Amino acid sequence: MTSVDPASAAAAPGAVSAKRADTQQIHYHQLDSGAQLRTGSGKGTRVARGRLRIDTPTATRKLGGTRYEQATWNSPWVEPGFSFTELIASWSAVTPGNSFVEVRVRGRNAEGRRSSWDLMARWARSDTFLKRTTKAGQADDLADVNVDTWRAPAGMTSYQLRVTLARKAGTNRNPGIDTIGAVVSRLPDTAPATSKPGPGRGIVLDVPRYSQMIHEGDYPQWNGGGQAWCSPTSTSMVLGYYDSLPGPKAYSWVPAGHTDPWVDYAARMTFDYDYDGAGNWPFNTAYAAPRVGHGFVTRLRSLREAEQFIKAGIPLVASISFGDGQLTGAPIGGTAGHLLVISGFTEDGDVVVNDPAGRTSSAVRRTYDRAQLERAWLNGSGGVVYVIHDAAHPLPPSRHGNW
Template sequence: MTAACSLALAAGMLASVPVSAAPAPADRLVSFTRLPLIGGERTGLRLRDGALVLKDGAQRSRAYRGTRYSVGTWTSDPVAPGFGFTQLVASWSATTPRNSWVEVRVRVTGATTGRWLVLGRWASQDKHVRRTSLPGQSDALGRVDVDTWKSATGASSYQLQLRLMRRAGARSASPSVSYAGAVASQLPASAPATSAPGVARGVVLDVPRFSQMVHSGEFPQFGGGGEAWCSPTSTAMVLGYYGRLPAASAYAWAGPRTEPWVDEVARRTYDAAYEGTGNWPFNTAYAASRGLDAFVTRLRSLAEAETLVAAGIPVIISVSFSSGALAGAPISSTAGHLLVVVGFDATGNPVVNDPAASTSAGVRRTYDRGQLERAWLEGSGGTAYVLHDAAHPLPASPGNW
């Protein structure tokens, strides 16, 4: 499920614990697939410069919240990750001019074939359409928990479906989707032994430091800032690293305040049904709209995060931990929190930008490797946002990016 950004505030000191080398267990299974838009089945859509757009002329239509929309649909070929997966999170990159939007759906196959379940309704703006997940969806094979399909029994394959919508009769540009993918996983209940330090020892990336807490009480209609804004604040820090923060004109609506670009990112990632900004693919979809390749995946260890950091790519991770389980954190415990792994010290302990600090000056922290790895792998199954630009290409993939 998505991060709750539920924080209990406290102070602490780093406690160093020796690490032991051990590979991830065989049952920590993760497969990330970028779906070729040139394949699959299209109705009312065409490819233009590698992106799906609505065809000109007559279209199927649907009514949504009192407005009628022209609809085009793309359905992927079935994807079989090669193991019985129990969770799935989709990612996408889309543009949605004026009154247009995109709906992302999934259908899984196990003992039977399930029905189409909506993983998200997304638009880059919020003037016409509420960006939202859809609570309460389920079938005989599983259910949707905010942004994640989940099942206790597992499934063998899945299909994604994209539905592009534009106000019927409008002459504005079509919505477009240039990328869609998903991470499927089957995860053990506990983390493996702490991974050994790897290729990024001594590497710390120059990621700007923003505090979510300086926004406490801001814009209740977008979650209210403070402890609720760990995800957009983390996303904003990585956007800043790549020079892709929104222009001042985009956040002029927020008025004069500290780091108003964080308010803008929070607004553009807000999930109306969830009533929060922690929807994982909504954050990566926003980052993609800022010109980055951005997706949600799961990593198997901090050693994999080191591979990305060594390539110049900071990693946003989702953690949870009980009281005292992450020494040196600005919070004592959390049911769900996001932070940015920006590097590793000379001994392999992770250096992070933790937005839960009370001020931006306190955001940079060094955590014990074993403690953070457990908080991440046990808390969210190793969920990560990977955001990068052309100057920082992904290293060779181990199957999960």
């Protein structure tokens, strides 16, 4: 996937609004290819075969009793064309052996003032050596961190990402970044009117059905399954769709005969030890991306935009919230945060989903009213989705350019 500049489709260069947006303002930008990664500036890093790696370490540090050597890289400044109040970073990385990556962000406001560098993630594929984590708070200047979301209430006009690559000192196992990006947004207080059905009508993708509820009580150290595992269960359904689930060797620690053991594995591999949960959005796409090819977090403006992905053969994991009675046919009465898979649309435009809250796999497939689900999604998370896809399913063209 190439780097895109969504602002070009929505605003003239330099056009910045300091007021609360009346419409959804969304901008996703990523660096993917070797040429794109080389536009950043590194200290002790190199780009080879499309991947950012350590070349010559420039510093050492001690973490959890282990000494690591590291190198850093900064992205170019990104200007979305409007004053944004939230940022969600996502990445695809490899962390062999005892190595890890850190992702930080800083912003610049309309007066030119810069924030400090805030830590968004300390991440490794496995938890063998490092407990992957975020760092909530950090409200020291212009912004703060809420798990996976960087918030700047007064607005920022540009941002920079920083990647730190670290490995155990004295080893040659080399962590690397394949893709790094972020979605920024300024959203209205309420969702827009229900979108009209579009190009996804009548298309339903054959996404396998896994229930989070059958895992209730599994592995208390990773939140014990059940209602806590909607995100890794949804991510696993999408990986199953691409035939990219982990093999038995990966989850050999799960007892033989356990139903859908790849869900237990995904919960462990996405668990955020600071947040104390497996629902961290970019941790889920970072887990999925190397398995299938591509994965990132973005926001969409409507189900009509989601339909373009369904037409391209790409299911989406969507983050929703709703109160009792606000989502007819849902297997749970209400939730402050839940993830499910948008698998398709009926001819009338209603939404066919794989809802992992179904008590059994046969109860996972459901159809929700378009207006109700769109409100639960846009009002709940501002339209957050995991976009996970392989080379055989390239991204659809974007009329707005926000992915």
